[in-house]
Amino acid sequence: ICQLAHEAMRRVTAHCHGGKGVDDALRAGVDSLEHGRFLTDEQLAVMAGKGVFLIPTLSPEARSVDAGRIPENAAYRTWREKALAAMYDAVMRANQHGVRIAAGSDDGMPDVYHGGVAYEASHLGISGLDTMQCIQSMTSPAAAALGLEKEIGTIAPGYRADLTAVSVDPVRDFKLLQNQESIKLVIKGGAVLVDRR
Numbered sequence: 001i002c003q004l005a006h007e008a009m010r011r012v013t014a015h016c017h018g019g020k021g022v023d024d025a026l027r028a029g030v031d032s033l034e035h036g037r038f039l040t041d042e043q044l045a046v047m048a049g050k051g052v053f054l055i056p057t058l059s060p061e062a063r064s065v066d067a068g069r070i071p072e073n074a075a076y077r078t079w080r081e082k083a084l085a086a087m088y089d090a091v092m093r094a095n096q097h098g099v100r101i102a103a104g105s106d107d108g109m110p111d112v113y114h115g116g117v118a119y120e121a122s123h124l125g126i127s128g129l130d131t132m133q134c135i136q137s138m139t140s141p142a143a144a145a146l147g148l149e150k151e152i153g154t155i156a157p158g159y160r161a162d163l164t165a166v167s168v169d170p171v172r173d174f175k176l177l178q179n180q181e182s183i184k185l186v187i188k189g190g191a192v193l194v195d196r197r
Contacts, residue, residue: 002029011147013055017083018043026052032145034104036094037086044097053145054094057106058087058123059116067111091127101129102145103137118177131171161190 005012006029014025018038025033026046032053033039039047039054047054061083064071071077094101105112105120121134129137143153152160165185168176176182186194 055104063111
C-alpha cells in the first residue's frame with residue numbers, strides 16, 4: 001500500500017496506538033501515525049529518523065472527560081483510563097525525540113466536531129508543547145503531514161491565502177482561538193468569508 005501510494009504521490013497514515021502495529025506501519029513506510037498513545041522511545045526514535053508525523057488526536061478522551069462522561073461499556077472505560085494515563089506523556093516524549101507533531105482532532109468521535117482543532121492544539125500544550133508549537137501544529141506541520149506544504153500552511157507568496165485574524169495575540173492567550181467571537185476575520189482563498197471588525 002505504501003509503495004503504490006507513494007508512486008502515485010499520495011500520503012499514507014496508519015491508525016495505530018502502539019505495539020506491533022506501529023512497528024509494522026513504520027517498517028512499511030507510512031508518512032504519519034494517528035493516535036500513538038503507547039509509543040515506545042525506540043518507536044519514536046524511528047519516527048524522528050524517518051520524518052514520520054504523529055497526529056495525537058487527544059480530543060476524544062479529553063472532550064469525554066470535559067463532558068463528565070463515564071463510558072457505560074466496561075471495556076471502553078478501561079481503554080479510556082489507559083489512554084488518558086498515557087497520551088500526554090506520549091506527545092511529550094515525541095516532542096523530545098524531535099518527532100513532527102501535527103494537530104488532528106479525530107472529528108466525528110463523540111463530542112468531537114469539525115472546527116475544533118484549536119481545542120486539540122490546546123491539549124498539545126498540556127503535553128508540554130509551547131504555545132507557538134501549538135499554533136504551528138495547526139498550520140505548517142499539518143500541511144506537511146498532508147503533503148501540501150508547498151500550497152498551504154505558510155504565509156508566503158504563491159501559497160493559498162487562507163488566513164484568520166484574532167482580537168488578541170494568540171501566543172499571549174491561546175484559548176481565544178476556541179472562542180468564535182475572538183475571530184475577527186476569516187479569509188479563504190483570498191476572499192473574505194467572515195468580517196467582525
